Each structure stands twice: as C-alpha cells, then as structure tokens.
Amino acid sequence: MKRWIVSVLVALTLGGLWLPVFAQETTTSQYMAPETWPTWMYPYSWDKIVEIAQQEGELRIIGFGSPDEKAFYIQLAQMFEDRYGIKTTYDHGGWFTAVQTVKDEKDRGVAKGTYDLLFLWGKPFWDLYTYGGVWDAPIVEMVPNARKIPVYPPGIKYYHDMYPTYGTFITPWPWVDVFLYNKAKWTRDQLPDTLEDLLEWAKANPGEAAYCDPMKGGSGHTYMLGVLYALTGGYDKYAYKDFEKYKDELTSNWDVLWDWLNELEPYLYPHNPYPAGNAATIKLFEAGEVSLIPMWTTYIRQHIRSGELDPDIVGVYIPKPTIPVPFDGYCVAFNAAHKAAALVYLNFVLSEEVQRMVPDAIGTLPIDLEAWYKEAEEHPETTIDAPWFPLKEEWDYRTWLDKGPFWTRHAGVMFEMMERWEEEVARK
Amino acid sequence: MSCVGAGNTLPPRVIKGTAPMIKLSVRKDLLTDWLLLAPLTLFYVSMVIVPLILIFLCSLGLLPLTPGLPQGFSLEGYRRFFFTSGAPYLFSFGFTFLVTLVAALLATLMGYTMALFLKLRKPRWSKLFISMARFPLFVPYLIASFMWWTLLYPKGYIPMILKNAFGFFTPLTNDPYGLGIIICAIWMKFSVAFSIMHSQFQMLDPDLEAAARNLGASTWQVIRKIYFPLTIYGALSSAAAIFLSVFIAFSIAFVHGASWPRFLSMLIYRDAVERGDWIMGYTISVIYVFVAFFISFIYMKILTSHERRRAR
Numbered sequence: 001m002k003r004w005i006v007s008v009l010v011a012l013t014l015g016g017l018w019l020p021v022f023a024q025e026t027t028t029s030q031y032m033a034p035e036t037w038p039t040w041m042y043p044y045s046w047d048k049i050v051e052i053a054q055q056e057g058e059l060r061i062i063g064f065g066s067p068d069e070k071a072f073y074i075q076l077a078q079m080f081e082d083r084y085g086i087k088t089t090y091d092h093g094g095w096f097t098a099v100q101t102v103k104d105e106k107d108r109g110v111a112k113g114t115y116d117l118l119f120l121w122g123k124p125f126w127d128l129y130t131y132g133g134v135w136d137a138p139i140v141e142m143v144p145n146a147r148k149i150p151v152y153p154p155g156i157k158y159y160h161d162m163y164p165t166y167g168t169f170i171t172p173w174p175w176v177d178v179f180l181y182n183k184a185k186w187t188r189d190q191l192p193d194t195l196e197d198l199l200e201w202a203k204a205n206p207g208e209a210a211y212c213d214p215m216k217g218g219s220g221h222t223y224m225l226g227v228l229y230a231l232t233g234g235y236d237k238y239a240y241k242d243f244e245k246y247k248d249e250l251t252s253n254w255d256v257l258w259d260w261l262n263e264l265e266p267y268l269y270p271h272n273p274y275p276a277g278n279a280a281t282i283k284l285f286e287a288g289e290v291s292l293i294p295m296w297t298t299y300i301r302q303h304i305r306s307g308e309l310d311p312d313i314v315g316v317y318i319p320k321p322t323i324p325v326p327f328d329g330y331c332v333a334f335n336a337a338h339k340a341a342a343l344v345y346l347n348f349v350l351s352e353e354v355q356r357m358v359p360d361a362i363g364t365l366p367i368d369l370e371a372w373y374k375e376a377e378e379h380p381e382t383t384i385d386a387p388w389f390p391l392k393e394e395w396d397y398r399t400w401l402d403k404g405p406f407w408t409r410h411a412g413v414m415f416e417m418m419e420r421w422e423e424e425v426a427r428k
Numbered sequence: 429m430s431c432v433g434a435g436n437t438l439p440p441r442v443i444k445g446t447a448p449m450i451k452l453s454v455r456k457d458l459l460t461d462w463l464l465l466a467p468l469t470l471f472y473v474s475m476v477i478v479p480l481i482l483i484f485l486c487s488l489g490l491l492p493l494t495p496g497l498p499q500g501f502s503l504e505g506y507r508r509f510f511f512t513s514g515a516p517y518l519f520s521f522g523f524t525f526l527v528t529l530v531a532a533l534l535a536t537l538m539g540y541t542m543a544l545f546l547k548l549r550k551p552r553w554s555k556l557f558i559s560m561a562r563f564p565l566f567v568p569y570l571i572a573s574f575m576w577w578t579l580l581y582p583k584g585y586i587p588m589i590l591k592n593a594f595g596f597f598t599p600l601t602n603d604p605y606g607l608g609i610i611i612c613a614i615w616m617k618f619s620v621a622f623s624i625m626h627s628q629f630q631m632l633d634p635d636l637e638a639a640a641r642n643l644g645a646s647t648w649q650v651i652r653k654i655y656f657p658l659t660i661y662g663a664l665s666s667a668a669a670i671f672l673s674v675f676i677a678f679s680i681a682f683v684h685g686a687s688w689p690r691f692l693s694m695l696i697y698r699d700a701v702e703r704g705d706w707i708m709g710y711t712i713s714v715i716y717v718f719v720a721f722f723i724s725f726i727y728m729k730i731l732t733s734h735e736r737r738r739a740r
Contacts (some may be wrong), residue, residue: 276682278579287581
C-alpha cells in the first residue's frame with residue numbers, strides 16, 4: 001500500500017515537471033492586430049454599431065467598488081436594458097476576478113469570453129493589456145460621447161494611472177480624494193493649506209490627524225503620492241515617465257519623503273496612526289477620535305447617506321497644490337462576444353443623463369463637466385453645495401482641469417512608494 | 429477454532445477444495461475495497477495532491493501557471509523569503525506563528541474550561557448555553573471581524589468600559605501586538621474547542637468519577653487524575669485544528685492587523701493580488717503548507733506515542 005502511494009506521488013511529481021512544456025505554448029503577450037477588428041467597424045457608422053449591438057442582444061459587465069457604486073452600476077445596467085432592449089448583466093466580482101478570468105480565457109483560446117466590459121483601475125488594466133487581454137481597438141475614438149472626455153490634461157483620455165491606453169480605455173468619472181475635517185472643531189483658515197503643511201499643523205495639534213494604511217485603502221496612498229510629488233521634485237518630474245527605465249533617477253531623493261512621514265508619525269492619532277482601510281479611517285472621524293483625514297468623496301457621501309456621518313460636522317477641501325486623481329474605467333475584453341453592445345453601453349454612461357446622475361448617486365465628479373454644471377444649476381444640494389464636495393467658493397473644477405495644477409496618479413511610482421513605505425515608515 | 433491448526437486431522441481433499449475459495453474471496457474483498465475507496469482517492473489526488481504539486485512547481489518557476497514567474501528553475505522566491513534585507517517575510521512569519529499560537533492556546537483553554545464547567549455543574553440552562561457557545565461557528569469570518577472591530581476600536585464598547593471603569597486605555601485593535609487578531613480569533617474559535625471537549629466529557633464513564641468520589645477524591649483531584657488525562661488528546665486536537673485555521677486566516681488579519689507587523693496571509697494578498705508578484709505568493713503558500721504539515725506531523729507523533737504507551 002505504502003509503495004503504491006509513493007509510486008503515485010512520484011508519477012504525479014514527474015508528470016508535473018512536464019507540464020511547463022505544454023503550458024508555455026498557451027501563454028502569450030501578443031497584441032491583437034487591427035486585421036482582427038470586426039468588419040462592422042468600417043466604414044464608421046454609429047447607427048450601424050447600435051444596430052449590431054441590438055442584434056448581439058446581450059452585454060456582460062464586471063466591476064468593483066463600494067456598495068453604493070454596486071447599486072449604481074446595477075441601476076445603469078437596468079436602465080440600459082430598458083433603453084436599448086439589450087439584456088445586460090452586471091457582476092460585482094472585482095477587478096482581480098475580471099483580469100484572471102480574461103487571462104485564463106486567453107490562455108485557453110476561448111473565442112467568446114465570459115465578460116464583455118471590464119471595469120478596472122490602472123495596474124490591472126496595464127497588466128491585462130500587456131497580456132493581450134484587452135480589445136486593442138481605439139474605442140475612445142469610436143464612442144461619440146467620449147468626445148466629452150477632456151483631451152487636456154492628457155492623463156485622462158489617453159493614459160490611465162500614467163500607463164498609455166492607446167485609446168482602448170474609457171473613463172466615465174474620476175475619484176476625488178480630499179481633506180475631510182470636522183468643521184465643528186476647526187474653521188477652514190485654521191487648517192493646513194498645502195499638502196506639506198500637514199506636518200506643522202499636526203505638531204501644533206497632535207493626535208488630530210490620521211491617514212489610511214496605504215496598503216489597505218486608496219485614500220491613504222493617493223494622498224501620500226501627492227506628498228511625494230510635492231516634496232521630491234514636483235509632478236512634472238514623474239509625469240508620463242517610464243518608471244522602470246528611470247527608477248534610480250526618479251527615486252534617488254525619496255529619503256526626503258520618508259523623513260517627512262517619520263517626522264509626522266508621532267503627531268498622528270496615537271492609538272492607530274494608519275487605520276486599516278478607508279472605512280476604518282472615516283469611522284475614527286465619525287467617532288470624534290480624529291478631526292482631519294484624507295478621504296474619498298464617495299465614502300463621505302455614502303456615510304452621510306447611511307446616517308453614520310453627521311453632515312453638520314463635514315468640511316471638505318483639497319489642499320494645495322492638489323491631490324492626484326485616479327480615473328478607473330472600462331475596457332473591452334479581447335474575446336468579448338458583444339463588442340458593439342459594449343460600445344453602445346459606454347456611450348450610454350457618458351450620456352448627459354447618466355453623467356448628471358453621478359454626483360448624487362456615488363458622490364464623485366462626472367467626466368463631462370458640462371453635465372456637472374447643468375446639474376449644479378438644477379440641484380446644487382447634490383453637486384456644488386453637497387457636503388462631500390469642496391466648497392464652491394474655493395474650488396472651481398473647470399479651472400482645475402484647464403489651468404491646473406491637475407495631477408493624476410503614476411501607478412509605477414505609487415507601487416514603489418507603497419512597497420517602500422512599509423519598510424521605511426511602518427516598520428520604524 | 430481453526431480447522432488447520434496444529435494437530436488437526438481434516439482430510440486433505442477438504443483443504444485442497446477450500447484454499448482457492450479463500451484466495452478468491454480475498455481478491456474480491458480487495459477489489460471491493462479499491463472500488464469503494466476510488467472516489468475518495470480520486471478526490472484526494474485531484475483536489476489536494478495535484479494542486480499542492482502545482483503550487484510547489486510554481487514556487488520554483490517550473491510551471492508558468494500565472495504570468496510574471498521566472499522562466500525555468502529558480503529559487504528566487506525562497507531567497508527573498510529568507511534573505512531579503514530586514515527579513516520582512518521571516519518577521520511576518522514569526523509574528524503570525526506567535527499570534528496564532530497564543531490565540532489557539534487561549535481559545536482551547538476557554539472551550540475546555542466551559543465544557544468542564546458544564547460537566548461539573550450540569551446547570552439547568554446547559555442546552556441554551558451549548559447552543560449559544562456554538563453560535564460563532566455560524567457567523568461568517570468577515571462579519572465577525574467587523575463586529576469585533578466596532579467593539580474594540582478606540583470608541584468601541586470594550587475600550588470605553590476599560591477607560592471609564594478602570595481609567596485604563598490601550599489600543600485593542602490594529603495594534604502591533606496582534607491583540608485584536610487574538611481576541612477576535614478566540615471568539616470565533618473557542619466554540620470549536622468547546623464542541624470537541626463537550627462531546628469528550630459526555631463520553632467519559634461516570635463510574636470513574638463515582639468511584640473516585642467514593643474514595644474521597646476532591647473535585648480538583650477528579651479533574652487532575654481523571655478528566656484531564658482522559659481528555660488531553662481531545663484538547664490537543666482542538667488546539668491543532670484552531671491553530672491551523674487561524675494561521676491561514678485572512679479576514680481577521682485584514683480587519684484587525686496593524687500596518688506592521690503584518691500577518692503572512694496579508695503578504696500573500698499584497699504580493700500576488702496587489703503587485704502581481706506571483707512567485708512570492710506561491711512561495712509563501714508552500715511555506716504555509718509546510719508548516720501545516722509540520723504541525724500535523726507533531727500532532728500525529730504525540731498521538732502515536734500515546735497509543736504506544738497505552739499498548740504497553
């Protein structure tokens with residue numbers, strides 16, 4: 001019996017050693033050639049694309065986000081189905097599942113994929129794009145409403161977290177990280193005006209500030225990236241640079257950042273300077289344990305609506321020069337069975353109707369600022385006067401976009417920073 | 429009585445006729461055993477052995493199951509695990525091991541004590557108590573983690589009670605000593621120990637206690653001389669089961685862990701999911717499996733030595 005078991009184990013181990021031989025042929029990093037684009041793309045006719053989409057009759061989307069974002073995406077899927085008669089399903093499976101599913105299908109040569117549209121953030125998008133898992137067609141030029149996406153600054157339409165998208169990616173709305181302060185405790189002029197001023201402010205008011213553990217929530221690492229830009233040479237030093245290529249040069253003076261963060265730590269919330277996630281951070285704020293934190297506007301809105309956060313104490317502003325902005329969004333899977341339907345859906349989410357829903361539904365800005373200002377005229381209480389957005393006297397979005405400073409995230413820089421933060425700050 | 433024993437004088441024709449039938453019967457039994465075991469064997473091989481081999485091969489770069497792995501044989505993952513400057517992985521491993529050990533011991537002790545209490549006192553409300561004690565088994569890990577976070581964070585009930593009643597405050601979650609992880613893990617796992625120990629105590633022969641009592645044994649002597657020796661191996665298996673389940677826990681560590689030190693499962697998540705650094709994900713998984721095997725091996729050794737002692 002023992003001999004038999006040993007024989008099976010040896011056979012399996014030896015068999016396993018042969019697997020690489022077969023598996024290597026199935027992985028690929030090939031890009032799709034334009035020849036593989038469907039014939040309905042030529043000559044371009046949006047009406048024809050809509051017609052094809054209705055013939056396809058189905059659309060499958062996968063995404064991620066907070067419970068309110070999930071509810072909004074499900075609502076959009078239903079609205080789209082009602083409008084176009086295209087059966088639409090939304091799966092809140094997460095970006096990791098989305099990427100792994102498509103990669104697996106790429107390996108197995110699956111012609112009709114499980115998902116058509118994938119909602120991703122920068123790193124997974126680039127990971128999947130370089131794997132050949134993204135439909136390599138310039139969808140941002142094909143969808144009529146994508147013309148509303150600002151061409152300038154370039155980080156929005158043709159880059160995603162500073163990875164080039166080659167037009168294969170469409171962002172429907174940015175995520176805005178702000179300083180959330182307790183206005184029952186502080187007036188705006190008592191607060192740090194710039195990103196770096198937080199240190200002096202914290203020294204004067206110890207234990208009042210905290211930022212989310214960068215490994216467990218985006219509000220922390222997005223803020224920290226802003227500090228890095230500001231302290232180590234400015235945004236232009238990093239903007240659109242190939243991080244891997246110039247890593248040594250770009251990171252040579254990061255000690256300035258580590259020194260600054262380590263100097264700050266003793267003046268942060270003493271019991272837990274880096275709360276474990278966005279939810280944990282805003283919870284400390286709600287409990288009155290801290291009175292100044294970097295936080296996403298979406299979280300602030302969600303907690304106000306759920307009754308956890310008292311809107312009367314909510315004050316929001318963006319410290320100068322600004323905080324970097326991420327632009328999560330959609331791409332089409334290389335093997336999407338319903339590519340035309342995906343394009344029509346993207347056009348739908350960029351429509352004025354949906355764009356005007358965004359500030360109230362999930363608490364962030366629409367990518368189409370015209371829609372924002374139109375909505376602000378009719379519903380200021382959920383846009384420019386909403387407590388989760390910066391004060392209208394202080395922050396003009398058009399100026400922010402057109403004249404700047406407007407910063408986007410650099411995923412390469414951000415990941416290196418997060419990795420080193422653990423060693424340079426958390427462990428010390 | 430054997431028909432072929434010494435001194436037996438059965439006619440040779442009977443023996444000649446019986447032997448092939450016995451042989452045939454043994455083969456048939458063996459075949460039946462194999463057929464009955466086949467589904468389990470197939471399941472075990474395909475769902476346990478093969479994935480373990482695949483993970484091991486991936487950790488050595490011999491199987492490109494996921495992108496970004498080294499091309500060909502490499503010990504890079506193991507080199508980084510053991511020799512990265514500052515030893516972050518080893519440090520996390522040590523932290524995970526110690527926190528898990530404390531949680532497993534305390535959860536077992538708590539479950540054991542409660543089961544013992546029910547055995548000794550036999551209260552009228554014991555059925556209600558047993559049901560309540562098993563309640564944590566039905567609460568999802570993530571829900572329990574968040575529930576405990578709201579109780580333990582600085583404005584939660586527990587720190588507030590400590591502060592107001594005793595003037596004492598210490599961070600009880602997201603702390604560098606893993607207190608939040610330990611407290612949450614004890615709550616979630618003591619019911620495992622309780623369930624095992626309660627059934628063990630129920631199976632004890634009541635005559636043993638009655639005899640000891642007749643001879644004048646005190647309660648403490650009954651516990652020490654009768655209950656403890658007869659239930660210690662149940663407690664050991666509870667502790668081993670709890671240790672292994674807390675060691676691999678993710679939700680508890682994610683919600684209650686500090687920025688540093690981190691649980692090893694958090695490093696797998698960080699490396700594999702966040703960074704796409706799959707070689708480290710696979711390597712840490714192999715380390716996990718190795719530790720699980722080692723703990724199981726120690727546990728089996730103790731049981732075997734116990735069996736040998738009993739046989740003597």
